[in-house]
Amino acid sequence: xxxxxxxxxxxxxxxxxLGILHGWRGIIEPETRxxxxxxxxxxxxxxxxxxxxxxxxxxxxxxxxxxxxxNAKKLGLDALVAIGGEDTLGVANRLHADFGFPVVGxxxxxxxxxxxxxxxxGFWTAVQIAVxxxxxxxxxxxxxxxxxxxxxxxxxxxxxxxxxxxxxxADAILIPEVPTAxxxxxxxxxxxxxxxxxxxxxxxxxxxxxxxxxxxxxELDEFGHVQLANVSVGDFLARRIRELTGKExxxxxxxxxxxxxxxxxxxxxxATRFGVHAADMVADGLxxxxxxxxxxxxxxxxxxxxxGTLKTVPPEMFRDAEPFLG
Ligand code: F6P
Numbered sequence: 541x542x543x544x545x546x547x548x549x550x551x552x553x554x555x556x557x558l559g560i561l562h563g564w565r566g567i568i569e570p571e572t573r574x575x576x577x578x579x580x581x582x583x584x585x586x587x588x589x590x591x592x593x594x595x596x597x598x599x600x601x602x603x604x605x606x607x608x609x610x611n612a613k614k615l616g617l618d619a620l621v622a623i624g625g626e627d628t629l630g631v632a633n634r635l636h637a638d639f640g641f642p643v644v645g646x647x648x649x650x651x652x653x654x655x656x657x658x659x660x661x662g663f664w665t666a667v668q669i670a671v672x673x674x675x676x677x678x679x680x681x682x683x684x685x686x687x688x689x690x691x692x693x694x695x696x697x698x699x700x701x702x703x704x705x706x707x708x709x710a711d712a713i714l715i716p717e718v719p720t721a722x723x724x725x726x727x728x729x730x731x732x733x734x735x736x737x738x739x740x741x742x743x744x745x746x747x748x749x750x751x752x753x754x755x756x757x758x759e760l761d762e763f764g765h766v767q768l769a770n771v772s773v774g775d776f777l778a779r780r781i782r783e784l785t786g787k788e789x790x791x792x793x794x795x796x797x798x799x800x801x802x803x804x805x806x807x808x809x810x811a812t813r814f815g816v817h818a819a820d821m822v823a824d825g826l827x828x829x830x831x832x833x834x835x836x837x838x839x840x841x842x843x844x845x846x847x848g849t850l851k852t853v854p855p856e857m858f859r860d861a862e863p864f865l866g
Contacts, residue, residue, distance in 0.1 A: 557574070557575035557576070558572050558573075558574060558575060558615065558617070559572060559573045559574070559575040559579070559590075559591045560572055560591065560620075561573060561591050561592050562591075562592050562593065562594040562596070563592075563593050563594045563596055563624070563628060564594070564596045564597065564598050564608065564628070564631060565594045565596035566591075566594075567598075567607075567608045567611050567612060567615075568596065568598060568601070568604060568607055568608060568611065570611055570614075570615060572615065573591075584808050584812075585802055585803070585808075586802075586803075587665070587799070587800050587801050587802060587803055588799070588800060589623075595627070595761050595762050595763065596762060597627065597631060597762040597763050598631060598635075599631060599634060600762045600763070600764075605634070605635060605638060605639070606639075608635060608641075609635070609639050609641060612641070617642075618642065618822075619642045619643070619644065619822045619827070620632075620641070620642065620643045620644075621643075621644055621645075621646060621818045621822065622643055622644070622645050622646070623645075623646040623648045624645075624646075624648055624649065625647070625648065625649030625651060625653070625654065625660065626649070626651075626653060626654060626847055626850060627763045627765075629645045629647070629654065629830060629843055629846060629847050630847045632645050632843055633645075633828070633843035633844055633846075633847050636827060636828040636843060637828075637844070640827075641827075642822075642825075642827045643827055643828065643843075644818050644821040644822055644826065644827060644828075644829055644830065644831070644840075645818075645829070645830035645831070645843050645846065646811075646814045646815065646818050646830070646831050647659075647660040647661070647814070647830060647831065647832065647846065648660055648661050648662055648811070649662060649663070650662040650663055650665070650666035650693060650700065650798055650799055651663070651693065651694055651695065651696075651697055651699065651700070652697065652699040652700070652851070653694075653696060653697035653699065653850045653851050653852065654830070654846045654847065654850075654851060655841075655845055655846050655847070655848065655849055655850070655851045656830065656832045656841035656842075656845045656846040656851075657830070657831075657832035657833055657834070657841070657846065657851075658832075658833050658834055658835070659810065659833055661803075661807045661810045661811040661814065662799070662803070662807055663699065663700070663807070664703075664804050664806050664807055665801075665802075665803045665804045665806075665807045666692075666693065666700050666798040666799065667699075667700055667703045667704045667707065668804055669794070669797060669798045669801065670690070670692045670700060670704035670708070670743070670794055670798060671704050671707045671708045673690060673792065673794055673797075674690055674704060674705075674708030674709070674710065674741060674743065675708060677690060677741065677792060678708075678709075678741060680790075681739035681740070681741055682739050684739075684788065685738040685739055685787070685788070686739055686787070686788045686789060686790060687729055687739065687740045687741075687742065687778070687781050687785070687787055687788070687789035687790070688739070688740070688741050688742070688789075688790055688791075688792065689742045689744060689774045689777050689778045689781070689789060689790070689791040689792070690710075690741065690742070690743045690744070690774070690791075690792050690794065691744050691745075691746055691772065691773060691774030691791060691792070691793045691794065691795075692704060692743060692744070692745060692746065692794050692798065693745070693746055693794070693795070693798050693799075694715070694716065694745035694746060694747055695716070695745075695746060695747040695765060696716055696747055696850050696852065697715075697716065697717070697745075697747075697850060697851065697852045697853060698713070698714075698715020698716055698717055698718075698745045698747075698748075698852070698853045698858075699853060700745065700798070701713050701714065701715050701743050701744060701745040701748075702715060702853055702857070702858065702861060704743060705743035705861070705865075706861050706864060708741070708743065709741070709864075710741045710742065710743040710865065711728065711732060711740040711741050711742065711865060711866060712725055712728055712740065712741075712742040712743070712865055712866070713742075713743050713744075713858075713861060713865060714742065714743070714744040714745065714748045714777075715744075715745050715748065715853055715858065716745050716747040716748055716749060716852075717852045717853050717855070717858065718855070718858055719748075719749040719750065719751045720748070720749075720750060720751065721750065721751045721752045722750050722752055722753055722777060722780045722781070722784070723752060723784065725742060725777065725781060726780070726781055726784035726785050728740070728865075728866055729781060729785050729787060730785055731866065732866070733785070733787070742777065742781075744773060744774060744777060746773060746774075746793075747773075748773050750773075750776075750777075753776075753780065754776075755772065755773045755775070755776035772791060772793055774791035774792070774793050775791045775793075777789075777791065778790055778791040810833060813831075813833070813838045814831040814833075814838065816838075817831040817838045817839075817840065818831050821840055826840060828842060828843050828844070829841060829842055829843060830842075830843050830846045832846070
């Protein structure tokens, strides 16, 4: 999560900006750096954040929310731009509702699961990384007659699995929104085998649920989420496929490779447009709202709408992908 804080100046864009380091932690235990032109020059091609990040949730700490508000005053902040996904913007929304905190949001998550916006920035870059990995894994799958299970990120929403699976020509796609039986996947592998197609590529979201068994559960983070990086549903599925089909199956967990490296042009342009819109929202005092994209227009929506319900893959969109599988 990144935050830029704006101290309003004379002109619309002539504000003095301060970067808060490590997300919400950087306000609870103040850690900042100036965000002048020099600090933000030459960063377009970089992934991640120059302001660093953390998984700190002020609402899981005693007196945390009030401390954020008090420290923001002490730092002389007129407004705060919160950049992140459901957790970061969920806190921003609560601070605005509880204290009238002057915050605007920018949707940034590879998960693409914020409502009110067609896309969050980072998403298509993560999809592209996954597609490149699937393309490479085809080689071994084909030459060694194997089942390759590719586990991508997506705790509650299967956007990355759906789009990368479609673009990568996956034989099966499993997403959290559609609980699936492991046996169904094994059947598909066997069907392909019977048709002379001796390999399969199965793309699955890390948050996928199986109706006939489950992987081990892991520890929780400050937002109460299971740390899925320590629970491999991919390994579980590959093991079960081996047991049920007798075929060699391997799992590849793409993990944090999807959150790094050079962003795609689409994400760079989208992030830049969101930034301009966030500055406009601050200048116009439109707090408690988030920049969003609908079609080719950048608009803004209430933060409460963006984080109220997660934007998951609609069943009809998943069904449309099915003819291409198997
Ligand atoms: O929330 C974004 C996300 O990329 C999820 O898809 C994933 O489950 C999680 O972050 C991983 O978090 P961490 O880096 O803390 O393991």
